[in-house]
Amino acid sequence: MMSFSIISKQLNRQIKTHAKRFSRTICDEQRRQNEIFIAEEKRQRESIGRIEKIEVNYEGQPTNEVLVMNRNISTPYDCAKHMGEMVQKRSVVALINGETLWHMHKPIPDSCKLELLHYQISNPALVNKTFWRSCSFILGAVVSSAFKDTVGLCLHSFPSPNVKSGSFVYDVQLSLDNWKPTTSELKVLSIEMIKFCQQELPIECLDVSTDIAFNIFKNNPHKTQQIPNIADHNNDKITLFKAGNHIDISKGPMVPNTNQIGRITVANVIKLDSDIPGGPIFRFQGVALPSSIMMNHFAYGLLEDRARLLNPARVPGTQGIDNEDNTFVANMAA
Incomplete structure (x- = not known):
């Protein structure tokens, strides 16, 4: 039984059909x-109120810098922009205060030390x-x-x-x-x-x-x-x-x-x-x-x-709730 909407023999035509159907349903x-x-994103942004400044102590290439950023607005990605195109493009994930992994597009809530991890670091786990x-x-x-x-x-x-x-x-x-x-x-x-x-x-x-x-x-x-x-x-x-x-x-x-x-x-x-x-x-x-x-x-x-x-990996079942482990930050080295 062919269950996919895209079949390799008619790839281009089926992709167009699939795209039209997708736009109507999913x-x-x-x-x-x-x-x-x-x-919700807009509501959270508008609820910030008065802009407060924080100091982000960036450690890494090309040089260590103290960046003055906006609390709950500026992200690690914004910090990477200040460090040049090479740092911006290669950064994968931020490490705050040496212990907390932080998404590159997630606003920084307070002054901190910031490292930007990439694929070529010595321990890329x-x-x-x-x-x-x-x-x-x-x-x-x-x-x-x-x-x-x-x-x-x-x-x-x-x-x-x-x-x-x-x-x-x-x-x-x-x-x-x-x-x-x-x-x-x-x-x-x-x-x-x-x-x-x-x-x-x-x-x-x-x-x-x-x-x-x-x-x-x-x-x-x-x-x-x-x-x-x-x-x-x-x-x-x-x-x-x-x-x-x-x-x-x-x-x-x-x-x-x-x-x-x-x-x-x-x-x-x-x-x-x-x-x-x-x-x-x-x-x-x-x-x-x-x-x-x-x-x-x-x-x-x-x-x-x-x-x-x-x-x-564990097979989902009715015994227990299956979701991604939420203790990752606490077990970063695992």
Whole structure:
């Protein structure tokens, strides 16, 4: 059974058809979610009031600097702009006061020490996790629009990033029984993910109340079930990320722009043995490289082979609430 709306033999024609259908259906829900997100973003910005200055002690190349920035307005990305184009383009994630990972587009709340981490640092473990998490987030965006209208689809969750597992993951509920993707279907998914990243979309970040989060995800029973547990571990706030029209829940941080993701392969989709009602859960798995890192075809092929194996992350089930681990900052070195 061919479940995808895009079939490799008729790729160009099917992509156009898919785009028209997508604009009529899924985009209606995304439009609603985006309107809520943008309104809340505007409300938070306007509630700041009088602008206060903070000192950000930047440590790194090309030189250490003390930057005078705006409290709850200026972001690490704004700081990177002051340090030159090279620093701005290569920065992946910020490290505040030597202990807290911070999304590049998230406003800084107070004076602090700031480091900007990138892919070439001597110990890139934290950067790699940020990259892996971002790939899962974008995989969810692509899968959301990949199937026919007749296929029920509901994003469930993606596990905390584990680079050693060999693949980034998104678990999705589908109204299919025993679907196994063909090589052509996996290739199309990979192409769609590449196209998404090539739009060079900034990945935005916003902390919202549980009420806002419930409203945004009211049509996704899995997300709404996860929200209370997430809020309990995040000061009653839900952290949302947005790229283009896609919005999802994650503690973050993410990479600042989709253009940092280069070579991509959606390597496998595996039906999981889960007891969640409503349809089977399928684990979408992929592998990718940052756009700044090159690898020969043979070596990348080995990564693809490994990414086809079932990722050992916990299988979603009715026993316990599945969402991305919210203790990442406390376990940064893990």
